[in-house]
Amino acid sequence: MALKAKGLSKVFMWGLMGLLFLGLIGFGATSFTGSSGSVASVGDTEVEAQDYARALQNQISRIQQQNGQAVSISDLRNAGVDRQVLAQLVTEASLDWEADRIGLSVGDEVLADQLAQIGAFQGPDGQFDREAYRFALQNSGLSEGEFEEDLRAETARSLLQGGIVAGPRMPQSYVDTIVAYAAETRDFTFASLDRSDLDQEVPEPSEEDLQTYYDENIDRYTRPETKRVTYAWVTPDMLVDTVEISEDRLRAAYEERESEFNMPERRLVERLVFSSEEAAQDAAGRIEAGETDFETLVEARGLDLADTDLGVVSRDDLGDAADAVFSVGTGEVAGPAPSSLGPALFRVNAQLSAQSTSFDEAKPALRDSLVLDESRRAIQANASDFDDRLVGGATLEDLASETDMELGEVDYAGQNGDGITSYPAFGEAIASMAPGDYPEIIELGDGGVFAARVDEVLPEAPRPLDEVRDQVRTGWQRTRVTELLQGRAEELADAIRGGQNFEAAGLTPSSLDAVARSTTVDGLPEGAVAEVFEMEEGDVAVLPGLGRVAIVQLDRVVDADMESDEAAAIADRLRNQAAEDIAAGLFEAFVTDIQSRAGVQVDEQALNAVATQLQ
Template sequence: MLNAMRRGANSWIIRGLLILIVVSFVIVGVESGRFGGPTTVASVGDVRVTPEEYGRAFQLELNSRSQASGERYTTEQAVAAGLDKQVMERLVFGAALDKAAQELGLHISDARLAEQIHEFQSFKGVDGKFDMQVYRQALAQQRMSEHDFERETRHLILRADLMGALRSGIRVPEAIVQAMYGHASEVRWARYIRVPSAGMTVPQPTDADLKAYYDGHQQVYSLPEFRGFSFIVLNNAEMASKVDVTEDMIAQEYAARKDTLSEPEKRDLKQIIIADEAAAKAAKEKIDGGADFLAVAREAGISQAEAVQPGADKAKLAYLGEEAANQAFSLEEGAVGAPVKSKLGWVIFKVDAITPGKTVSLEEAKPQLTKDLGERLAAQKLEELATEARNRIAEGATIQAVAEALGLPLRKVEAMNNKGEDANGVAVPNVPAPQGFKDSLFAKVEGEFIDLEDDGENGFFILQLDKIRPASVQPFAEIKELVRVDWTQDARNQAARSMAEKIAEKVRGGASMEAAAQEAGTSVGVTPPVARGNAARLASEFSRELIEAIYAAPKDGVVQGASSKNDGYFVAQVAEISPMPVDETTADYRQLRDSLYVAQQNDMYAQFQTYLYNTYSVTRNPGVVDTLIGQQQP
């Protein structure tokens, strides 16, 4: 069921439901209990979304994105991306499904609930079977009671059943798939005549022509608003020049981190974990008698993936306990140890290879230590200067005085538009890149600087708007020659278009492409055979409108259109249309069928959501969510 639902997980509705199902069935380290309060976050009829439910779901989003990026994903980033609202909608939809199940009188039996929980690997012991102790420990680590987890699991199974019931009635008629596949795979090729605009002769424009062209294209000749400003940058890069990493600091850092900088001994191990000591001893006797280690592991129900532990250090074996880890690292290469008691049962180790540990010297570690110390000192310096800046600003100091107090340069830019360009269209250098800087600049009034502003990356800036040069149209006299170039290019394009239309009419009237091309002083080209689904291959020469016309015309049909480079026009005649046989075994055919299924599935889900929201009373309390997020611990 879940695999089928994943194929349709393109809408936020289904993505949200899957997240709720997967996360609640597989414990992945959600930090609960960080939100509190008795207020209802949302409700559908008499089904409530509690603060605790919202807290777990929101924290899951943070954990998931942090894991995906490898960096901590903050609450501020989540709110800026709208995840707080997405979590709300997922929970509201889940509550609506719960209400629908309630109204239909649906329920999940204890036997089915137990069967579902017993299936998850997270709750299985070393023998591969459900282990009640492992189950309770996993829930305890997440601060969830068995009652709460099992209640939520019942809800989630019901939700999946409802969605599965909707999906079960969806069928994509094979005739539609075949028709769409045949249409997309139809192959065409065309013969064409190119009429380049560069070859067109046009009269010299008069001043009146140029002025009229200028008046009709004033948007083209408009200059955007430009702003002049002063700013101070406070970030790690600026602070780097203000900190000094001494040799004593490096030596002290090395002494404190020597153990973590060194590489521990590592071993390629094989291991068999057996719950019963007697069975473990019997397995060891088989290995001593010449039996293959992995074969004995398979007999004990241990897969090769579980038995083979390459590149393990002692820390990696901590889950087995100190005694077992010590034995694994006391054996000689190639040796098989006697069964040793561990936290998970009796373990038999075999050592395949040993990679000795390495102690990193001070000289070897120095570059990394210098970098780490520099970054740490720069961060401290940044915080000190940020505090100093806030104090100076609170006292009413000018931006110049703030810069002097901080010992930082006050930079000035005479003119920049909202694209970050100067009056010549060149990117303004040394300006903070974040969009927030430009947003702040173009939201200020002249002479204004407010406070230290976060750049959204690794520091702050202080920004004062000095002057505004409003948007304006460039004077005709100043850009007359530019207007002349544009007028001439447009005139040549119009002439090329007119010639292309005349050529097309002659071919439609019975003239051959060759005769029409010869009369125009050019030649006939031929496109490669291209399937409709790959028509974008022609976009290097033909405009989109021309490509669409070619694939809409009948055989021998004549069309004309612009080039993709705006440097002329084409006349094209469809030479051949070849329907391709429908092959239902191809990956393309299966992909098309699947995409149509998903489209119908998502449409069905969206309609069901609309029905639920129209049937039941839905309330949301965004203010409560804001309060909960504000209470979250850093």
């Protein structure tokens, strides 16, 4: 039967056990047949290649489930996801190293309690079931010892992290002071003047005017310290036209990734298992009668929605329950229907259409992926040769003429522009380089490499007036317009201070009430609201902008209502944000300290080997 649920799942956070179980089991274990060594280490604690491979494949699976599109390891690397995965694993290894150093561990009793809380290991009665535990681990390719070791480590990390970040609080007096400041408002009236309100033309600036304005605003036209750089570089994109991929290889890649390109119709499903068919029927009847809903049933069992989540499933995943689940719409509950753990109700939270991509349709994406991968491998294979040439006395110009590397020049002052300056690795390298430094081969992050030479350091200096003449003329004209408008506005403001209202002064005013400090008001110069908050009731002020002037009269200062819902909401946000910021800062400092004491090593060759295995 199809039962209309009262609502879809609420947004929820996985708990510690849910995260661990999702990471190790939710997408299945990776079959990684490469090196059994490590890709990184913190002190003597290693990040195993197997764990890195599994984490990458889990990311691919998550993204594919979220987007319904095929994702390759190349896509992850291009987006920098592989580095994010590595950073997370290195952080975990840092915590493991520290936990081991101080002797922090988790006993069998705590481990057993946490195993019992994982929904996938529970039987129909909601209690830990060893057969369900063994079955789940077996299906995921994990041994009990391996999973329990990881669970102990994750729990120790959680305890260590919790001890660092728990408990930061702000004093109530500080909260009250900030809320009183943030929640007060102003009522005011204003009118704006712009160039159209002038009764005279703005003259063209003389050469003397331009020179004076240029001199008075020289900071605007000053070039920062700049390094004149010559570089040689090569990226996978530069080599794509030199790489050919055969039809047989394309078809082999398609067949290998066929499940990514052809996905059956799927559903995002939650499942609540019951001890008997009668109990399941009773629950279904109460939902149909409107006496309860799916979430209430879950809470009554002492479970979280995370414990019922099956994720994205196909008909094959659901077995005998497939027809019932696929016959209901989004937000509806199906069942009772059979499951491997007993009769169950299933709630459908989303419907995902089947995706079918033929070989011909997938061929362009496959070719692009394989070409870029082949280009990366070619660059990686030649990187040591590039370095050897430099060591042997070759110049960057020699590299460009004798290899696939291309020569370029740039005046670099830290800007993030196009080409090589868009790569963080380039900026980081140039920042520490000086004329005469030996050029070395450095990775760019997308599989490319470069070597650079600082030819000259140009000190901070003003750009010549002739080079910035148009900007200077525009700046002078805006300033002159503002000055003329200010003179006119001061006359009108004096009239208002003398008792005239805005209309009598020939202005068209706007009145605003309850304006907060963070409000942006159209028609007012930038920063005008902040200046209004510095005024006293009844004051009239002229607030200049760029080519615009506002006349403002403050009508009323409205103190914060400390008992209002708004004030309470601001206080809650302030406390939470401050606690999170403090906790994040403490944790970052803690991990940085661990890594500085233990030392961090990353094996780039091992990382590339894992990526190659996952192609």
